[in-house]
Amino acid sequence: MTAPHAIALQVNGERVEAFVLPRTNLADFLREHLQLTGTHVGCEHGVCGACTVRVNGEIVRSCLMLAVQANDAAVETIEGLSDSGEISDLQEAFRARNALQCGYCTPAMLISAQDLLKAESQPDRERIREHLSGNYCRCTGYQAIVDAVEATAKARKHREGSAP
Amino acid sequence: MNKPAPQNLSELDRPNSYIGKTVPRPNLDRLLQGRGLYVSDIELPRMAHVVFVRSPHAHARIVSIDAQAAKKKPGVVAVVIGEELAAVITPWVGVLSHMKGLKSAPQRAIAIDRVCWQGEAVAAVVASSRAAAEDAAEFVAVEYEELEPVTDMRTALEAATPVIHASLGDNLAFERTFEAGAVDAALAEADEVAEAEFVFGRHTGVTLEPRSVVADWNAAEARLTIYQGTQAPHMVQNIAALHLGLEEAQVRVVCKDVGGSFGIKVHIYADEMATYALSKLLKRPVKYVADRIESFNTDIHARDHRCKARIGVKRDGTITAFEIDDLTGIGPYSMYPRTSAIEANQVVNLVGGPYVTPNYRARARVVFQNKNVMCQYRAVGHPIACSITEGLVDLAAMRIGMDPVEIRRRNLIADDAYPCGSPAGLRFELLSHHASLNKLLAMMDYDALRAEQAALRAKNVHRGIGIASFIEVTNPSAAFYGVGGAKISSQDGVAVRLDAQGAVVCQTSITEQGQGSESLTAQIVGSVLGVSMEKVRVILGDTDQTPYGGGTWASRGAGIGGEAALQAAKILRRNILDVAAAILQSQPSELDIVNDAVVNAGDGATRIDLRELARIVYFRPDTLPPGIQPELMATRHYVPRQYPFAFTNGVQASWLEVDTDTGFVKLLKHWVVEDCGTIINPQLVDEQIRGGVVQGLGAALFEKCIYDERGQLTNANMADYLVPMSSEMPDIDIGHVVSPTSESELGAKGAGEAGTAGAAAAVANAVNDALKPFGAVITEIPLTPQIILTALKRI
16 A cells, blocks of 8 residues: 555656655655656645646646556646747746746746636636636736736737738 | 037946846746756755654643654654754844843744744654655654643733743733824824724735755864755854854855745744754754645744724824834744844834824834744834824824825825934935825826716725825844844845956845846846846855845845945946056046947947957956056945935825625725835836735735634635735736935835835725725724624624
């Protein structure tokens, strides 16, 4: 019951095999086993959202998911999303709008925002605020984040519209 | 027409100046890509993890601790109790000599014999992993004999209440009384006297990254390296050395990325002291990362105040007097090293501060309780003082039937009255209350909002407008801590050097927790030197690497650290021009630096790139004229001396709707006009204000550490302790009035706490404005649905 389990999964496109204790949560696995420290741990009980990652395309709180549950899954973290360029425009919008201060909530905030932008092309400010409500930020007061997400949505729409 | 010579321009107005411009903060990509380095990310060879066994009782005698079983658990390195750790680290007492009469008891890194709040550590379990340490901690058997806890500050001083520290004689930590003018006469001659008890919920900072520290004692070097997310590295260095019996040279404090601070991380906590000591004891790196329950139980709390207050007002709106009697409970110890008397002291200093009223009487009492410690959190004392003052002003206006704006116009200090002082002895160099208020009213279209409010009332929709003027303490001189004997520096230092490729390296003693310290330093240095910001690298947060200084707290980074950067860059610029003149056989006065190159001051023609100048200086000094010794590094320090504090001012307004059936408040809009003097980066200033406002809005509506009568914190988790979420927060419009301080060349005052200072007062006034038709007045925060429905007599 408490012996390490073998798991195999994709993390940011790379195959990873590991032995993990059944109690190890995905956040600790990513941070401590794989040194993917861009996934942050804020409350360890699924409220603050700082540990948000993508598992099989869906956003999850990695502190509420066990590493063994990620067996066979495809996990994406901020490191992977940064290197692939998938969210580079969103990151640039955050940078230009100073939509981060201490940066601790930021990786998860970006992942949650991208989740919204993939599902809806033109979310209004209220919709953005609602979608990001599971991601706490103590520094910014949220307005700059909402501005950056809104600007990214508009820019993407514009790019789509002008595509041949 | 001749172009104006560059020397006629201020250092800050030069072509290509970054001052006053919105430019993105350097190095944000690191944080955006998850490639920062927070303390919780740090791993060192042989590093062990510590978990603390903490008291479940608010007040108890420790009968026995049996660690034998825990010591045998897998991965355990050591289980250490208070007596054992006391051999390595000495206790401390959180007092300052200028807080006359302030007393506290010796506090230890790990409790010995007795625990005084729920969450005080009684043993440390050190193991190969945090999980192994947590497992073993379950097997530390502690027997307690419960003692009666002191929890209600209102009865803390009564004879029947137990005294928490017998050696102190009573539970009174500090008392200050103050009187200016003729208060009794002023109240007697008032047409109306309004009074109320203002109650504030104890709340805390909830930094998203919990407090974390890695302490690494290298026995061979006899040196301790502390990796800690602190706002004040040199303070930590001093305190760690003092209590571990080391010289400061034996302690290095390194502060990389910090996941939120807000004043929570400007103190030194017992568990951090214990971690330093454990590393020394065990001769290996030890890491401590608080979990969220520990954060709620041990991160300093703030604002647990009850204040009875009165205001006298004449029919014409003249405020005749303010009187307050403030009571605050600070937990069982005065916090170290900044003390827990500062907040109450600030309340006494700040009440009535924006107004001309000369008559003021105040008493503040600070009492011990068996709850978590209270100390300085963002905008120390300001939200209390502002809520009391602005709440009273609105009560007075209500009594005489005057508009809240009008009563403020009649009593705010005139914009041409400066320099002047306040009844409490504060000295104001230059404030702009009226200009700020006028700007605010224009931004919010006050008259239109009043019309909208009236129209909606007819439809049974209850909206309110709340206004709060405030003053803020920034740029503190040695008057804050130094004069009281605390080795917390009020100066900051900056060293700037031109490197061998013509880029600039800048070391500063201010720290970065996301406010933009790195950016403002690079902007100032780049502007003064004529170097592009991309070429300025800023190093901060390392006592081995930076000049000595205070750090980032009390809204001091830009005003003090920024001025040091300005002065250091001026010296380096002069030195560069001296060398350039020697190389070019010119005069320094005929040269300037623009866009990374030395140019003719007259026609702007490029003479020599800084890269080439650096190459000559560093590698071909033999080609320089005899007698030239270039100094391409300059250091300057700055500390305010003329004024104890550079006061700023501002005014906030809230527009909200109260659902009188459910008691819920919907924030619709918030406005702030703020005057922080010279603005270095408008975007960063605005974002500091917005973030500060939202922390104040949290206090106004949601945040409260709820203790039961046994001293148990009942909502020590993020699900039950509510903080503002994005869906509940309004957009916040910000405007500025600019009154630079003339004490420094830069003219910058602080901006980091202004938002927090006035937000709760604006919201409380707006709620009372909305509830006016019901005759309900609430002077308690957080304004929960329960509080509102109770006031409406609906429950």
